[in-house]
Amino acid sequence: THTQARYALPPVLAKFTQAHPQVRLVLHQANAKEIAGILLDGKADIGLATDTLEGHAGLAAFPYVQWEHVTVVPVGHPLEQVQPLTLAAIAEWPIITYDDGVTGRARIDAAFAGSGVEPDIAITALDADVIKSCVELGLGVGIMAGMAFDAGRDVGLRKLDCSHLFEVNTSSLAVRRGRYLRGFIYNFISMCSPQLS
Numbered sequence: 229t230h231t232q233a234r235y236a237l238p239p240v241l242a243k244f245t246q247a248h249p250q251v252r253l254v255l256h257q258a259n260a261k262e263i264a265g266i267l268l269d270g271k272a273d274i275g276l277a278t279d280t281l282e283g284h285a286g287l288a289a290f291p292y293v294q295w296e297h298v299t300v301v302p303v304g305h306p307l308e309q310v311q312p313l314t315l316a317a318i319a320e321w322p323i324i325t326y327d328d329g330v331t332g333r334a335r336i337d338a339a340f341a342g343s344g345v346e347p348d349i350a351i352t353a354l355d356a357d358v359i360k361s362c363v364e365l366g367l368g369v370g371i372m373a374g375m376a377f378d379a380g381r382d383v384g385l386r387k388l389d390c391s392h393l394f395e396v397n398t399s400s401l402a403v404r405r406g407r408y409l410r411g412f413i414y415n416f417i418s419m420c421s422p423q424l425s
Contacts, residue, residue, distance in 0.1 A: 229260050230355035231331050232276040232399060235375040236293055240419045247419075248412045259354060261329050267404045273413050274403055276420075278332050281402040289402040292421055296396055297332060298377055299388040300363050300370035307369060313390050315345045322350035322368035324359050331356075331373055332397040339394050360385060373397075 233255050241253065258266060260277040267275045268286050275281055281289040299318060301307050310317045319340070326333040340347045350368045353359050356376030363370040364384050371394075377387045401420055403409060417424060 229263070229277050229331065230257055230357075231278075231373050231376060232292075233257050234355070234357070235373070236399065237276070237420075240416070243419050244412075244416050247415065251412050259327070259330060264402070267402060270404065270407065273407070273409060274401060274416065276399060276401050278397050278399045279334060280329070281400045284402075286405055287402045288405050289400040290417075290421060290424055292399045292401040293375075294396050294398050296374045296391045297336060297371055297394045298374040299390045300360060300372060300377060300382075300385050301388060302363060302366060303384055303386055305369070305386065307388060308386055312392065313388055315340055315343045315347075315393055318369055318371070318390075318393075319345045319347045321348075323347050323371060324351040324353070324362045324368040325349060325371040326359070327352045327354055330354055332394075335395045335397060336371055 244251075245253070256266065256272055260280040263275040263277045264281055264284050264287060266272045268284070276292060281287055299307065299313060307313065307317060307321070325336055351362050353362070356372040359370045359372045360376070360382060362368065371390075374387070377385070379387070401417060
């Protein structure tokens with residue numbers, strides 16, 4: 229997915245290309261719902277996504293990275309003063325977040341539903357960069373993956389901790405069962421998840 233390709237993978241890609249300079253990588257970005265099908269069709273060796281790769285009989289999925297959602301607001305936004313941040317306070321503003329089925333959106337929806345708070349989801353997008361752009365324009369409050377916020381680059385925005393509001397997300401790495409994987413693919417997987425044997 230975009231979030232994995234843009235924010236989680238670059239350090240792994242740098243390490244991998246140094247170790248395997250003759251291997252050519254093709255990053256095929258897709259929405260989380262499409263990735264399992266791409267793997268099952270044999271169009272990719274490895275898939276990375278949140279909430280969509282586990283439970284497929286034809287795939288072997290392993291935890292890759294855990295991450296949390298954050299709330300993002302323009303500098304000086306009234307929510308910066310709300311301590312502790314609540315779902316009710318967030319819901320007083322139009323919300324900009326991920327499309328259904330993308331990047332932990334189910335956990336966002338479950339948190340609001342569980343608290344009895346009705347959010348005004350004003351804009352949805354496939355990736356955090358679009359969410360941040362809309363927030364910068366003052367179109368609403370963003371809820372997105374924390375790994376997508378970079379204080380050095382996102383100088384017009386503030387990240388608000390909301391780890392107490394949403395469940396932790398786990399992105400998984402998956403391969404198709406029964407598919408022959410070359411040694412450098414196992415090396416890539418071990419660079420992503422050193423805990424896997």
